[in-house]
Structure formats: structure tokens, C-alpha cells
Amino acid sequence: MHPETEILRLVRDIAAALRARLAWLRRQDDGGYTTETVVVIALLVALAITAVGIIAARVVAKATSLDLGLG
Numbered sequence: 001m002h003p004e005t006e007i008l009r010l011v012r013d014i015a016a017a018l019r020a021r022l023a024w025l026r027r028q029d030d031g032g033y034t035t036e037t038v039v040v041i042a043l044l045v046a047l048a049i050t051a052v053g054i055i056a057a058r059v060v061a062k063a064t065s066l067d068l069g070l071g
Contacts, residue, residue, distance in 0.1 A: 025035050033041075 022035065
């Protein structure tokens with residue numbers, strides 16, 4: 001079997017499993033956060049962590065590039 005065919009089959013299987021899981025979650029009535037809310041919150045947290053990492057890297061790079069005349 002061609003590797004691309006195997007990858008496509010794997011992607012289809014994963015998509016089917018995700019659809020089944022989401023359908024199951026939609027049927028549950030737990031009165032808590034919806035799946036969509038949890039996903040949005042997780043994405044916002046990931047973006048915030050990325051932003052903090054970028055800012056920290058730039059601050060450290062700027063701090064190490066300063067010449068304080070101490071040498």
C-alpha cells in the first residue's frame with residue numbers, strides 16, 4: 001500500500017473517532033462547560049503562553065545586547 005494512502009486512511013480514522021467522541025460529548029448533560037467553551041479556553045491559554053514566551057525571549061535578547069561598560 002502506498003504511504004500516502006495509509007496516511008489518508010489514518011486521517012479518516014482519526015476524524016471518524018473525533019466525530020464519534022464529539023457526538024457522545026454532545027449527548028452528555030453535565031451542566032458544565034460545553035466542549036466548544038473548553039476548546040476556546042485552551043486555545044486562548046496556548047496563545048497567551050506563546051505571547052509570554054515571545055516577549056520574554058525579546059526582553060532577554062535586548063538585555064543581553066546592552067553594553068553597560070563594565071569590562
